[in-house]
Amino acid sequence: MRNIEEQRCHLCQQKARFYFVDHGDKKYFDCPSCKRYLISNLAENFLIEAIEEVRKETAKFASESxxxxxxxxxxxxxxxxxxxxxxxxxxxTLPI
Known part of the structure; x- marks a missing residue:
């Protein structure tokens, strides 16, 4: 059974649920706004430091899945x- 945790979505800042996949190298998010997305640790760390425009563009793309x-x-x-x-x-097809 997966350990589901909560944190703010790095894309839209809403409260979201996630769990670790791929031996902890990625997170699978379920966000009310951005829907479901799989993010690597490197991408997550990059988005934390990214300018808001990059996060908004990524959130828009994710929300249209x-x-x-x-x-x-x-x-x-x-x-x-x-x-x-x-x-x-x-x-x-994803390891989720």
Whole structure:
């Protein structure tokens, strides 16, 4: 059984529920506004420090996911710095 916890959504700041997946390397969120999303620890830490515009754009993308999808938020590290990547994935294919 999963240990469901609560914290503020990093995208919209509303109270949300989450649990850890992928051996604690990711969190699966269920937010009233942003819906369901899977976020890596690196992306979560990046969004904590990101400007509000980045969080708002990511929240908008997440909130537009379909019922059978989850938004997957990850972070790429390149020679130019960190970059958030966001994609929709069928929930049945995710390790949730």
């Amino acid at each position: 379909k019922e059978d999808e989850a938004t997957v938020i990850s972070c790429k590290v390149t020679s130019e710095g960190k970059q958030i990547t966001v994609a929709y994935e069928p929930r049945k």
